[in-house]
Structures are given as structure tokens and as C-alpha cells.
Amino acid sequence: MKKNNFIIASFFGTTAVALGALGAHFLKSKMQAGIITADQLSGFDAATKYQLFHAIVLLIIAFLQNDKQQKWLSYARYSFVAGIFLFSFSIYLLSTRNLTGLENINFLGPVTPLGGLFLMAGWIFLGLHGIKTQNKN
Numbered sequence: 001m002k003k004n005n006f007i008i009a010s011f012f013g014t015t016a017v018a019l020g021a022l023g024a025h026f027l028k029s030k031m032q033a034g035i036i037t038a039d040q041l042s043g044f045d046a047a048t049k050y051q052l053f054h055a056i057v058l059l060i061i062a063f064l065q066n067d068k069q070q071k072w073l074s075y076a077r078y079s080f081v082a083g084i085f086l087f088s089f090s091i092y093l094l095s096t097r098n099l100t101g102l103e104n105i106n107f108l109g110p111v112t113p114l115g116g117l118f119l120m121a122g123w124i125f126l127g128l129h130g131i132k133t134q135n136k137n
Helices: 002-032 038-064 071-095 111-136
Strands: none
Touching (some): 038 071, 071 111
């Protein structure tokens, strides 16, 4: 299980860096051409930051988890993974919809806050793990 945690964290870290570079270079040029707005570019940038921050947290969880089943860390990991997909990836699609021809994907609008709730839940589960661990000592 620990190996999978490292793979998941590295996947999200790698894609965050790649998408950040895409936003900083390619999408910025599309903004100057009027295809992407400043708000869309800003949203894309925020999504990459949230993804990268949470990839780092997933890496920390990989180090914290041992061979025993640690329920709160597992819940945190699942929540962060779901949150990254729902939050960051919905913003990526919404921010580039003019460029990709997916102008009618408005249904993703409500998905973004749901992803944010999953990210917050992950932090709560991480805190619960800390409380449980502290109570054992």
C-alpha cells in the first residue's frame, strides 16, 4: 500500500508541474491572443497550486503510513485524491473550454466546490489521525 501512495503522489506532483508549465507558457500566449481570459489563466494557475500542495501532502501521508491499517490516513488519502480530481481537473477543463471547444461543459461548475469539500475533508481526516495518534501516547 505504501508503494501505491508514493506512485499516486508522484503522479499528481508530476502532472502539476507539467500543467503549471503549460499554463505559464502555452496558455499565457493564448490569453494574449484573446482565446483565454485572465480569470481563466488565474484559475488554471490556482488549480495547479492546489494540486501540487496536495501532492506533497499525499507524499507525507506515504511516509506516515506503516504496514498497519491506519483508517484516518486512508480516509485522508482517498479524500485528497478525489478532491484533486474534482477540484483541480474540473478547473483545468473549465479554464480551457474555449481553447478545447468544450464551451458547453457548464455542468462541471458545481463539481469544483465538491472537490474543495473533499480537500477539506482530507485535512480533517489528517487532523483526526493526529488526535488518535496523540491519544495513544
